[in-house]
Amino acid sequence: MDTLTYNQLLEEIDKIPVFESRIDRPDLKEFVVKADYVTPLHLIFQNFFGHDFKAPGENPSLKDKRHAAFLGGVREEQTLYYSKKEGVSNCAMMWPWNDGSRYTIKIAQIPN
DSSP: OOOOOHHHHHHHHTTSOOSEEEEEOSSEEEEEEEGGGHHHHHHHHHHHHOSOSBOTTSOOOHHHHHHHGGGTOOOTTOEEEEEEETTEEEEEEEEEOTTSSEEEEEEEEEEO
16 A cells, blocks of 8 residues: 555445444544454554554654644653644544453644
């Protein structure tokens, strides 16, 4: 798959079954998926962002924290994707629930 546009990213994400939808706007999405859908989401995110900006298990750097501030910050167990395209910052975060059965996903597009 070639690099996705932001609208294509949203279209691909909408194909993933959602356990719970919390926010569903073009510029901000927050939802919960079962752990079975984490690998497909990583692939979708990699086709838009490239490799993860901060992998799970890494301590977040100051740069990581700055990029994730709009979404509430980032912690060690979370995955952070980030890129700047066409004057817009794009960010996605994934973090596991304590029971490991679900993940919360946030995606945002923030004008610079």
